[in-house]
Amino acid sequence: MSISLSSLILLPIWINMSQIQQGGPDEKEKTTALKDLLSRIDLDELMKKDEPPLDFPDTLEGFEYAFNEKGQLRHIKTGEPFVFNYREDLHRWNQKRYEALGEIITKYVYDLLEKDCNLKKIFIPVDATESEPKSFIFMSEDALTNPQKLMVLIHGSGVVRAGQWARKLIINEDLDSGTQIPFIKRAMDEGYGVIVLNPNENCIEVEKPKTHVQSSSDSSDEPVEKRERKDKVFKETKKRRDFYEKYRNPQREKEMMQLYIRENGSPEEHTVYVWDHFIAKSAAENVFFVAHSYGGLAFVELMIQREADVKSKVTAVALTDSVHNVWHQEAGKTIREWMRENCCNWVSSSEPLDTSVESMLPDCPRVSAESFLCC
Numbered sequence: 001m002s003i004s005l006s007s008l009i010l011l012p013i014w015i016n017m018s019q020i021q022q023g024g025p026d027e028k029e030k031t032t033a034l035k036d037l038l039s040r041i042d043l044d045e046l047m048k049k050d051e052p053p054l055d056f057p058d059t060l061e062g063f064e065y066a067f068n069e070k071g072q073l074r075h076i077k078t079g080e081p082f083v084f085n086y087r088e089d090l091h092r093w094n095q096k097r098y099e100a101l102g103e104i105i106t107k108y109v110y111d112l113l114e115k116d117c118n119l120k121k122i123f124i125p126v127d128a129t130e131s132e133p134k135s136f137i138f139m140s141e142d143a144l145t146n147p148q149k150l151m152v153l154i155h156g157s158g159v160v161r162a163g164q165w166a167r168k169l170i171i172n173e174d175l176d177s178g179t180q181i182p183f184i185k186r187a188m189d190e191g192y193g194v195i196v197l198n199p200n201e202n203c204i205e206v207e208k209p210k211t212h213v214q215s216s217s218d219s220s221d222e223p224v225e226k227r228e229r230k231d232k233v234f235k236e237t238k239k240r241r242d243f244y245e246k247y248r249n250p251q252r253e254k255e256m257m258q259l260y261i262r263e264n265g266s267p268e269e270h271t272v273y274v275w276d277h278f279i280a281k282s283a284a285e286n287v288f289f290v291a292h293s294y295g296g297l298a299f300v301e302l303m304i305q306r307e308a309d310v311k312s313k314v315t316a317v318a319l320t321d322s323v324h325n326v327w328h329q330e331a332g333k334t335i336r337e338w339m340r341e342n343c344c345n346w347v348s349s350s351e352p353l354d355t356s357v358e359s360m361l362p363d364c365p366r367v368s369a370e371s372f373l374c375c
Contacts, residue, residue: 051093056100060108063101067108071175082171102159102167109163109170109179113138117184119196125262126277133204133261137274138162138196143282146193149315150284153180154197154271156293156321162198165292183290193284197274199267199298203258271298272305279313280306286315296322296345303335311338319345319364326363339364 057063066076073082082101085094113119119138128134143150159167169178176182180196187194264270279287291299296319303310322345326336340363349357349368357366 051090052087054093054096056097058100058104060104063104065101067175072173073105073171098171099159101171105167105170106159106161106164109161109175109181112175112179112181113163113184113196117181117188117194119184119194122278124264124273124277128262133259135198135201135261135264135270136162137198137278138194139278140188140192140194143193143195144278145283146191147283147285149192149286149288150195150279150282151183151187151192152195152197152279152287152289153183154199154289154291154295154298155180156295156323157200157267159200161200162196192288193282195274195278197271197295199270199295201261202265202267202270203260205256205258208255208257267294267298268301271302275302275306275309280309284313287313288315289317290320291317291322292320293323296320297324297329300324300326300329300331300335300339303338304329304331307332307335314342317343317364319343320369321345321347324363326361331363336363 060066061076064076065073065082068074074080075082084098086097087093110121114121117138117140119140121136122139123134123136125132125134140146155162155164156166163180163184164170164178165180166178171178184194184196263273289299299317299319317339326339331339343364345359345364345366346369347357347366349355349370351357351368351370353368353370355368357368359366
């Protein structure tokens, strides 16, 4: 029979409680303190004590994976697809490993956008200082100067970043299925300028500075005896909290805080910002959007905020499994009428491709995509 480390940690606490419950008032006070401690212990968190270190490679080679000539992620020794359950019964550890691989793939796709698609990385805000948080988008050389047509790509919500449709498809299927690269290459082959938005890159994460916790009686004018009693309670409480924290966070994962990027703090804000500073200033007579999932909602929000400008410049919008809602977003009648004429939403369906699919909302036509992206 195997006994987990978390069980060994709890065992002496239970034994101690059973012993001191038979004692006098002082022992009962200890019992109360121990009960308070146990009530704070989250057993799921405690199981982290049994985990291997959350220390993962920072390259595909370190993970022993690579993309083959078909764009499929394969193990470099076995040739097998990615395995999520690398360690049995350690779902949290496996998930952290998956997320670490996902961050590497995000950077890999960024490199492909620059080297394989010849796009330029443009940092935003355009007037950002050297020290403030920044995001970026990707553009073709002729994105702002192409006089005829411009293609704008917006992905959905979640962990995906510029150039991706779905991380799961990149890892489990191939690059063509999960990235925007086929769209970008075809658009450029057909003479479009291209702008790739990055609507989920809304903040940067930095380690949270450690704060000094003041005693409850600091700077108090209370009598000395009362202040001493409060100090004693404060120290005991801190001792219990530190004891709990030792087991709640055994691997000492860093506490992070988010610093939001100016004027790009949400997908909607980012879309409006890129419109104002790039798309609206482009020379293209005809602008086309392809927007997936939450990207469709971001486009509708753009229409609400820049209705006249969008109508004068945008020719057509291809939505894919868009989650926009013209009622909740309070899109006006003129916007709904424009969407009916200029937008089409391809949705997951078992019907043949382009078959009309019934919609409860009076915004734009919905047609079958047969199947589509899974984020």
